[in-house]
Amino acid sequence: MKQDILLVGTGALATLFAARLSEAGHGVHMLGTWKKGLAELKQHGARMVDANGNERAFQVHATDDPREVSGAKFAIVLVKSWQTARVARQLKESLASDGHALTLQNGLGNLETLALDLGMGRVSMGVTTTGATLVGPGLVRAGGEGVISIEQNQALGPLETALRSSNFNLQIVADAQSLIWGKLVINAAINPLTALLQVPNGELLSHPKARRMMGELARETAEVAEAEHVDLPFSNPVSAAEDVARKTATNLSSMFQDVRRGAPTEIDAICGAVMKKGQMHGIRTPYNKACWTMVRASVSHALN
Numbered sequence: 001m002k003q004d005i006l007l008v009g010t011g012a013l014a015t016l017f018a019a020r021l022s023e024a025g026h027g028v029h030m031l032g033t034w035k036k037g038l039a040e041l042k043q044h045g046a047r048m049v050d051a052n053g054n055e056r057a058f059q060v061h062a063t064d065d066p067r068e069v070s071g072a073k074f075a076i077v078l079v080k081s082w083q084t085a086r087v088a089r090q091l092k093e094s095l096a097s098d099g100h101a102l103t104l105q106n107g108l109g110n111l112e113t114l115a116l117d118l119g120m121g122r123v124s125m126g127v128t129t130t131g132a133t134l135v136g137p138g139l140v141r142a143g144g145e146g147v148i149s150i151e152q153n154q155a156l157g158p159l160e161t162a163l164r165s166s167n168f169n170l171q172i173v174a175d176a177q178s179l180i181w182g183k184l185v186i187n188a189a190i191n192p193l194t195a196l197l198q199v200p201n202g203e204l205l206s207h208p209k210a211r212r213m214m215g216e217l218a219r220e221t222a223e224v225a226e227a228e229h230v231d232l233p234f235s236n237p238v239s240a241a242e243d244v245a246r247k248t249a250t251n252l253s254s255m256f257q258d259v260r261r262g263a264p265t266e267i268d269a270i271c272g273a274v275m276k277k278g279q280m281h282g283i284r285t286p287y288n289k290a291c292w293t294m295v296r297a298s299v300s301h302a303l304n
Contacts (some may be wrong), residue, residue, distance in 0.1 A: 002025050002026050002027065002162075003026050003027070003073070003074065003158055003159065003161075003162045004026070004027035004029065004072070004073065004074075005021055005026055005027065005028055005029070005072075005074050005075075005076065005159065005162060006029045006030075006031060006069050006072040006074065006075040006076070006094065006095075007021075007028060007029070007030045007031070007075075007076050007078060008030075008031050008032070008075055008076065008077045008078060008079055008087050008090070008091070008101075009030070009031075009032055009077070009078035009079040010030055010032035010033075010034045010037035010038060010041060010062065010137075010138075011034075011037070011078065011079070011080075011134055012132035012133055012134040012140050012254070012257075013078045013104070013128070013130065013132050014030060014032070014078040014079075015037075015041075015046050015047075015048075015132070015134065015138060015139070015140040016046075016048065016130070016132040016140045016142060017076065017078065017166075018030055018041075018046035018058065018060045019045075019046040019047065019048045019056070019058045019140065020166040020167065020168065021162065021163075021166045022045070022046060022058035022059055022060055023056075023058050023166065024162070024165045024166040024167070025165075026162050026165075026166070027061075028046070028058075028059075028060040028061065029060070029061045029062075029063070029068075029069045029072065030046075030060055030061065030062040030063070031063060031064070031066060031069055031090060031094065032062065032064060032079075033064055034137070035064075036137040037062075037137040037138055038062045038063070038064060039137070040136070040137040040138030040139070041060055041062035041137075041138045042062050044057055044138060045057040045058050045059045045060055045138070046058050046060045046138060046140075047138055047139045047140070048139075048140055048141070048142065049135060049139060049140070049141050050141075050142075051141075055139070066090040066091070066093040066094040067093060067094070069094045070093060070094050070096075071094075071096045071099075072094050072095050072096060072099055073096050073098070073099050073100070073158075074099065074100055074101075074102070074156075074158065074159045074162075075091055075094070075095055075099065075100070075101040075102070076101075076102050076103075076104060076159075077091075077101055077102065077103040077104065077105060077110070077114065078104060078105070079105065080105070080106075080258075080264070080265075080266050081105055081106060081107040081109070081110055081266045081268070081269035082264050082266065082268065082269070084103075084105065084109075084110050084113045084114060085113055087114070088113055088114045088116060088117035088118060089117055091114070091117065091118060092117045092118060095118065095122070099122065100122055100123070100124065100153075100155045100156060100159070101114055101118060101122060101123050101124070102123075102124050102125070102126055102150065102156065102159065103123065103124075103125050103126070104125075104126050104127065104128045104148065105269075106183065106184075106187055106254070106266050106269060106270065107184065107187070107266050107268075107269025107270050107273055108180070108184065108269055108273040108277070109269060109273065110125070110269070111123055111124075111125045124150065124151055124153045124155075124156055124176075125150075125151055125176050125180065126148060126149055126150035126151060126176055126179075127148075127149050127176065127179045127180055127182075127183045128146055128147070128148045128149070129146030129147050129183070129244075130142075130143075130145065130146035130147070130148065130168070131143025131146060131248060131251050133251070133252060133257070134257065143248065143251045145169060146169065147169045147170075147171055148163060148168050148169065148170045148171070149170075149171050149172075149173050149176065149179045150170065150171075150172055150173070150176070151172075151173060151174070151175070151176035152172050152173065152174055160172065175231075177230055178230060178231050178232060178233050179233055181221075181225045181228070181230045181232060182232050182233040182234065182240070184221055184225075184270065184273070184274070185218050185221045185222055185225065185232065185237045185240065185241065186218075186240065186241050186244050187255075187266075187270050188217050188218070188220075188221045188270050188271055188274055188288060188291075189214045189215070189217040189218040189221070189237075189241035189245075190204065190214065190241060190244065190245055190253055191253045191254065191255035191256070191266075191270060192217075192255060192267060192270070192271055192291035192292075192294070192295050193210055193213060193214055193217070193291070194252070194253040194255065194256040195253065195255040195256045195258070195259040195265065195295055195298070196259075196291070196294055196295065196298065197210060198256065198259075198260070199256075200249060200250050200251060200252055200256075201244070201245045201248045201249055201250075201251050201252075201253060202245055202246060202248070202249025202250065203249075204245050205242060205245055205246060205249075211242070213287060214238075214241055214242070214245070215238040215241070215242075216287040217241075217271075217287045217288060217291065218237040218238050218240070218241040219237055219238060220274065220278070220283075220285045220286075220287055220288055221237065221274050221285075221288065222237035223278075223283055224274055224277045224278045224281065224283055224285065227277075227278075227281035227283060228277060228281075254266070255267065255270075255295070258299070259295070259298055259299050262299055263299065264299065265295055265299060267291070267292055267295040267296060268292075268296075271288040271289070271291045271292040271295070272292050274288045275288050275289050275292060
């Protein structure tokens with residue numbers, strides 16, 4: 001059964017999801033604020049380019065007005081964490097009374113922020129390791145097939161079916177917190193260093209000092225997760241971070257992409273969140289603090 005799905009965001013992942021869902025025959029609506037992205041999506045659709053430079057376009061409905069997408073039954077939130085509060089207010093207008101929002105965002109606190117406006121019963125969380133690079137407004141290149149992990153919720157049944165029909169690798173899990181923190185360990189270890197050094201993920205493994213710091217970031221974050229009574233999806237956080245860096249060697253992290261174009265980053269929801277949680281438990285996180293300080297200094301965070 002075909003579904004109408006609202007994607008909140010116009011960046012790399014939102015464009016990739018839009019193209020794949022539209023290709024499978026689902027009705028795709030995109031809600032965003034990026035004027036260039038919206039203009040391209042309206043004119044040319046969501047476009048994907050493969051490794052050989054071949055480009056395909058898929059029809060979507062893109063808008064910056066929540067009223068144009070009112071009555072949405074399902075929404076997938078794919079914006080940066082610093083945009084979540086605004087998105088929550090927009091979804092209050094556009095989501096149907098029995099509608100449900102799924103957040104696949106990076107970092108901590110997104111579910112709680114959305115729930116303040118929508119209610120906890122109308123929001124679910126998940127995590128994705130699917131990679132995507134925005135080549136230009138409305139144009140995306142897939143960065144390797146990852147996994148979408150969603151917490152078990154009967155209300156999401158039709159959305160799960162739609163994602164599977166779009167050839168996404170989907171798994172349903174009992175404890176999404178474990179995966180959220182697992183991804184936080186990886187993001188804290190890789191993203192800020194690639195952004196500061198301006199290198200692809202795999203380059204971190206080639207520089208002994210960067211590799212050591214990556215390990216310390218992973219260890220700090222895992223220690224805070226343990227204090228939060230979270231069972232991580234891996235036993236060795238350092239090996240897990242290095243394995244992801246190896247598998248995504250040529251990828252440019254989302255934080256690197258943000259810094260390169262002078263945009264606000266998700267550093268507050270990643271290293272900043274680790275710092276705050278660590279302080280609550282009396283755990284020192286000097287490596288996360290150093291990265292948080294340097295990344296914030298490198299670009300404007302006026303919108304945070």
